[in-house]
Amino acid sequence: MFDSSATxxxxxxxxxxxxxxxxxxxxxxxxxxxxxxDDEIVHLALEGNG
Structure with missing residues (x-):
């Protein structure tokens, strides 16, 4: 699972x-x-309500 701060x-x-x-x-x-x-990088993130 997730062990790195890179993601x-x-x-x-x-x-x-x-x-x-x-x-x-x-x-x-x-x-x-x-x-x-673990090796993915997020370039764009949108957050919604609901």
């Missing part, structure tokens, strides 16, 4: 870009573990 860092940067209070890694760990491989 988490770009994802958190993309998601936190428009937030006033940045979200912690733990908020997205389930998504990272379920959908991303």
């Amino acid at each position: 988490a860092s770009p994802l958190l940067a993309a998601l936190n870009r428009q937030r006033q209070k940045p979200a912690p890694l733990s908020a997205f760990k389930v998504v990272i573990d379920r959908f991303l491989d």
Whole structure:
């Protein structure tokens, strides 16, 4: 599973870009573990409500 910050860092940067209070890694760990491989890099992330 997820052991590296190589995947988490770009994802958190993309998601936190428009937030006033940045979200912690733990908020997205389930998504990272379920959908991303360790060597994937997130270039664009959109967050929705609902």
